[in-house]
Each structure stands twice: as structure tokens, then as C-alpha cells.
Amino acid sequence: MTRREIIKLCGVSGLALTIQQPLSLFAQFDNKMEKKKFEVIIIGGSYAGLSSAMALGRSLRKTLIIDAGKPCNKQTPYSHNFLTQDGRTPKEISEIGKNQVAKYNTVKFYNGLAVSGKRSKNGFEITTLKGDIFTASKLIIATGIKDLMPEINGFSECWGISVVHCPYCHGYEIQNKKTAVIANGEKAIHLVSLVNNLTKDITLITSGNKDFDEIKLEKLKNNNIKIIDKEISEIEHHNGQLEKIIFKDGSIEDFECAYAPIPFEQNSNIPKELGCEFTENGHIKVNFMQKTTQEGIFACGDNSTMMRSIALAVSSGNVSGAVINSELTEENF
Numbered sequence: 558m559t560r561r562e563i564i565k566l567c568g569v570s571g572l573a574l575t576i577q578q579p580l581s582l583f584a585q586f587d588n589k590m591e592k593k594k595f596e597v598i599i600i601g602g603s604y605a606g607l608s609s610a611m612a613l614g615r616s617l618r619k620t621l622i623i624d625a626g627k628p629c630n631k632q633t634p635y636s637h638n639f640l641t642q643d644g645r646t647p648k649e650i651s652e653i654g655k656n657q658v659a660k661y662n663t664v665k666f667y668n669g670l671a672v673s674g675k676r677s678k679n680g681f682e683i684t685t686l687k688g689d690i691f692t693a694s695k696l697i698i699a700t701g702i703k704d705l706m707p708e709i710n711g712f713s714e715c716w717g718i719s720v721v722h723c724p725y726c727h728g729y730e731i732q733n734k735k736t737a738v739i740a741n742g743e744k745a746i747h748l749v750s751l752v753n754n755l756t757k758d759i760t761l762i763t764s765g766n767k768d769f770d771e772i773k774l775e776k777l778k779n780n781n782i783k784i785i786d787k788e789i790s791e792i793e794h795h796n797g798q799l800e801k802i803i804f805k806d807g808s809i810e811d812f813e814c815a816y817a818p819i820p821f822e823q824n825s826n827i828p829k830e831l832g833c834e835f836t837e838n839g840h841i842k843v844n845f846m847q848k849t850t851q852e853g854i855f856a857c858g859d860n861s862t863m864m865r866s867i868a869l870a871v872s873s874g875n876v877s878g879a880v881i882n883s884e885l886t887e888e889n890f
């Protein structure tokens with residue numbers, strides 16, 4: 558395989574990796590693969606998947622990472638709250654991870670989308686969009702989640718830049734700004750109480766369906782939280798930097814930033830296809846060892862926790878890699 562072919566196979570996100578790593582890592586990798594056997598397949602090669610791969614690579618496990626290269630935080634300019642990497646771009650962090658994992662030559666990378674999975678004689682068979690088929694005895698689902706943007710003009714352009722989901726990730730950077738919290742009910746109370754420690758200028762936007770009892774309303778009032786119970790029609794912004802919120806009744810308010818806990822869905826249908834159970838919130842059910850309800854299938858990162866951060870994705874990925882290695886060791890010893 559020529560260098561050009563390898564770069565084509567690995568796509569844009571694989572480019573840096575290809576250039577920085579010895580070609581031998583990829584040279585064994587044939588794009589026209591039919592069935593290829595691994596001990597572990599990891600679907601999703603962002604923070605959680607890479608962390609699993611590191612534990613497995615260091616244990617000499619024949620591991621394949623299938624990654625479509627679309628992490629949820631790609632639009633955020635800088636990532637925070639991950640020790641040793643605070644303030645780096647999301648891409649810098651994952652590229653450091655990829656380069657470190659690529660040093661372990663039992664780990665292979667495949668850039669593409671896994672589209673279906675089924676149980677096979679000795680484990681699992683995963684098919685990609687290009688029609689490649691891979692098998693392994695264990696499976697790690699590290700596919701993350703997809704944030705579902707509300708139908709508000711300008712919202713998705715501001716997402717991760719000035720409209721954020723998490724005070725731990727971005728609150729410090731937007732402290733003391735004129736802040737909107739777009740939420741309602743219990744979620745709103747929880748978020749507002751956290752944000753209240755970072756700025757004293759908070760307006761809660763409840764979108765025409767205010768849902769608080771008298772005690773909660775009193776609490777909000779005592780903390781000087783303003784409430785606007787109107788639906789938003791548009792967010793006016795400059796390059797993702799929120800400037801104004803325009804309401805459906807035509808009124809306009811100036812803001813500098815907003816918090817918005819928005820709904821999500823799983824990125825991949827494969828865990829469902831394979832019979833994994835889900836929590837009420839839509840996360841893949843796992844135990845403290847990241848095992849799903851299906852034997853041989855593990856899940857880690859955002860797809861299986863409400864606590865959404867790179868640190869926790871890396872942590873749960875590391876656990877799933879170590880537990881799988883331990884299971885394989887016991888099975889083969």
C-alpha cells in the first residue's frame with residue numbers, strides 16, 4: 558500500500574497520525590478487508606475509545622478502533638477541566654491520545670462508520686458503511702451521544718462557543734457575564750444554582766411553560782434570578798458569540814452567553830441491535846465495570862453516563878479496557 562493510499566484510507570483525521578507514526582502500523586491494513594479477526598473491537602475512537610485502546614494495547618490485545626471522527630465537542634474552541642490538558646483544543650487532546658495509542662502495535666485504526674453488529678460464533682461481527690466486516694470476541698461501544706439542537710435560528714452556530722451545556726467545562730471562562738439559562742423545572746433549579754456561583758446576572762428562560770412550585774419560585778427570587786417565560790425564536794450572534802435573544806413575541810434581550818441542557822440521542826444503533834438495555838434517560842445501562850446488560854459488550858464515555866466530561870470518558874474507557882483484558886485473560890488461562 559502506498560503512502561497516498563494509506564492517507565486516503567485514514568481520512569483527514571488520520572493524516573496527522575499517519576505522518577507522525579511509522580507506516581508499518583497501517584501497512585498491514587487492507588482496505589478491501591473481508592473478515593478480519595480481533596480480540597476486541599472498539600466502536601468510537603474519541604476520548605473513551607482511545608482510553609480503552611490504551612489499556613488493551615498495553616496488554617498486547619489485538620484491538621481494532623473503528624471511528625467516524627465526529628466527537629460531540631468538535632465546535633468548542635477550547636476544552637477545560639481535564640487535568641494536564643486544560644485549555645487545549647478538543648482536537649489537540651484527541652490527537653495526543655491517538656498518537657500515544659498508535660505506539661502500541663496490536664491496536665489498529667479504521668476510519669469509518671460501523672453500521673451494524675451481530676453476534677457470531679466466537680463473539681461479534683461488525684460491518685462498516687464501506688462494507689468491511691470485522692470480528693472480535695469482545696466489543697466496546699464508545700460511540701458518544703448526539704446533541705439534539707432545538708429549532709431556534711442561531712442556536713447550533715453558538716453551541717459550544719457561547720451557548721454551553723456545562724458550568725464545569727466552560728463556566729469559569731464566562732464568569733460574571735450577562736447569562737441566560739434556557740431550562741425549566743428541576744433541571745433549571747440545579748443548573749441555576751451552579752451558575753449562580755459564577756455570575757450574579759442570570760435570567761432563566763422557561764419558554765412559555767414555567768414549572769416551579771412556590772418554594773422554588775421564592776428561592777429563585779431570593780437569589781435575584783430573573784425569569785422570562787417566553788419562547789425563543791432566534792439567537793442573534795457574531796461568529797457563534799451570542800449577542801441577543803429574540804423572543805417569539807418580538808421582544809429582544811441582550812445576553813453574552815447561555816447555558817442550555819438539551820436532549821440527546823445515541824449516536825449508534827448497534828447497542829440496541831445487540832440487545833443492550835438503556836436507562837430511562839436513554840443512556841446504555843452499565844455496571845461499575847462498564848459492562849452492559851449483554852455478555853461481552855462494554856460501553857464507556859458519554860453514551861452510558863449523565864456525567865459528561867473528557868476526564869470521565871477517559872476514566873470509564875480505561876476501566877472497560879482493563880476489565881475486558883482481565884476477562885480475556887481468565888478465559889484463556
Ligand SMILES: Cc1cc2nc3c(=O)[nH]c(=O)nc-3n(C[C@H](O)[C@H](O)[C@H](O)COP(=O)(O)OP(=O)(O)OC[C@H]3O[C@@H](n4cnc5c(N)ncnc54)[C@H](O)[C@@H]3O)c2cc1C
Nearest residue numbers: 601603605625627628629630637671701717858859866867
Ligand atoms: C459543546 C461541548 C463542549 C464540551 N466541552 C467540554 C470541556 O470543555 N471539557 C470536558 O471535559 N468535556 C467537555 N465536553 C464533554 C466531552 O466532549 C465529552 O464528555 C466527551 O467528548 C465524551 O467522549 P466520548 O469518547 O464518549 O464521545 P465523543 O467524544 O463524542 O466521541 C464519540 C466518537 O465515536 C464516533 N462514533 C459514533 N458512532 C460511531 C459508529 N457507529 N462508528 C464509528 N464511530 C462512531 C464518533 O464519530 C466520535 O468520534 C463538551 C461537550 C460538548 C457537546
